[in-house]
Each structure stands twice: as structure tokens, then as C-alpha cells.
Amino acid sequence: GAVVSQHPSWVICKSGTSVKIECRSLDFQATTMFWYRQFPKQSLMLMATSNEGSKATYEQGVEKDKFLINHASLTLSTLTVTSAHPEDSSFYICSASFGNTGELFFGEGSRLTVL
Amino acid sequence: QKEVEQDPGPLSVPEGAIVSLNCTYSNSAFQYFMWYRQYSRKGPELLMYTYSSGNKEDGRFTAQVDKSSKYISLFIRDSQPSDSATYLCAMTMNTGFQKLVFGTGTRLLVSP
Numbered sequence A: 001g002a003v004v005s006q007h008p009s010w011v012i013c014k015s016g017t018s019v020k021i022e023c024r025s026l027d028f029q030a031t032t033m034f035w036y037r038q039f040p041k042q043s044l045m046l047m048a049t050s051n052e053g054s055k056a057t058y059e060q061g062v063e064k065d066k067f068l069i070n071h072a073s074l075t076l077s078t079l080t081v082t083s084a085h086p087e088d089s090s091f092y093i094c095s096a097s098f099g100n101t102g103e104l105f106f107g108e109g110s111r112l113t114v115l
Numbered sequence B: 001q002k003e004v005e006q007d008p009g010p011l012s013v014p015e016g017a018i019v020s021l022n023c024t025y026s027n028s029a030f031q032y033f034m035w036y037r038q039y040s041r042k043g044p045e046l047l048m049y050t051y052s053s054g055n056k057e058d059g060r061f062t063a064q065v066d067k068s069s070k071y072i073s074l075f076i077r078d079s080q081p082s083d084s085a086t087y088l089c090a091m092t093m094n095t096g097f098q099k100l101v102f103g104t105g106t107r108l109l110v111s112p
Helices: none
Strands: A004-007 A010-013 A018-025 A033-037 A045-051 A067-072 A078-083 A089-099 A105-106 A110-114 B011-014 B018-026 B031-038 B045-050 B054-058 B062-068 B073-076 B085-092 B108-112
Touching: A004 A089, A010 A018, A018 A067, A018 A110, A033 A067, A033 A078, A033 B031, A045 A067, A067 B054, A078 A089, A078 B018, A089 B085, A105 B045, B018 B085, B018 B108, B031 B062, B045 B054, B073 B085
Parallel strands: A010 A110, B011 B108
Antiparallel strands: A004 A018, A018 A078, A033 A045, A033 A089, A067 A078, A089 A105, A089 A110, B018 B073, B031 B045, B031 B085, B054 B062, B062 B073, B085 B108
């Protein structure tokens, strides 16, 4: 199957700082990538859809100025959590759409802890 | 009310047991239903993908969809310790895998 790599796996930062998470499709080109967030004991929630070369589409309730998404190439999308606060502490996971079916392949996730 | 409800478990069974995992949903517009398996510290991987009501079988796994009851199930026959993982149901109104709505996942533990 297709491989999606996410980095870093976990990150701890101070409140007010910004954190960047990378999502790479290693063996295929992904025109569309998705970013999800999962709080403890809750479902994976779609945050935004990232399309290569265009602006991301954010789901209702997700602040686009706080969660900056860049999809500058067919193999890389980045999520930057700006001015992070403790309530942003969560598990962030990306997925990339592959092939004609659009099947999603997920990264391993990034656990963000904001102190 | 959550759009998709799934018991988080954990569900503990002995090796060889038949496992039944379930989700209910409230939005009748959902047309496509998936089951993902997620091992610890790994991303979810697609197990089964169904469209219509009825059963779909793949090896030891059977996915069942009952749209009239808004209820989907995943059955695992002859469960193995390697099946121990979190199983997430997901569904969408759209073709393909756009805008998936996930359940919380059920943690399954299969003991030898």
C-alpha cells in the first residue's frame, strides 16, 4: 500500500509558540491531503482539506489563521499551529488520497502537548 | 447527539472467538461505510469498504450494513492476538473518501 509519513511523532512546546507538522506521501503523488484532530476519547475530526497549489478548505469551527496549512508540492503538506495554547494539545493526523478510488492512507499521527 | 456512535471498549476476547464490532449513525445521507484498523502508534488502515446494505466478506472479516436501522457491523472470525487493535468505523455521503466522519473507535484485545 501507499505510505504516508508524518513528522514529528510527538512534540512538546510552550504556550504561545508555533509548531509545524509535516505530512509526506513517500511513494505516490497526492493532490489532496486531509488533516484530522483527535482529542482523548473522541473521534477523529476532519479539520481541513489540503489541495496542492491552492488554499486549504477548512471545516466549520476550525480557525484558518490558527491552523495554517500549506500544500506546496504533490508529496508534502504542512500544518502549522500558530500561537499554540494548552487547549490545542491533541493528536493530529494527516491522510493522503491515492489513485482513482481516492482511498486514504494515513500518517502515524503527531501528538502535540502545549505547556 | 454524535453523528456516529461507537462503543470505545475495550473488548476482550479469547483467541478463536468471533468478534462483533458495531456503529450506529444518525445521518441517513451517509452512503459509504468503512472500517479502519489502527495499531498502537500507527495510522488507521482501511479494512473494509461498503456501499449498499448487506454483507461484504473478505477473509475472516465481514462488514454488514443495515441502512434502515442506521447500523453497521464488522465481524471477525477466528480472532487472533494480532487482531488486537483499535477499530474505527467511518462513513461519508460522498463518493470516494472525502469528508469521512469517524466513530471513536473500539479497542479490541484478543488474548492467546
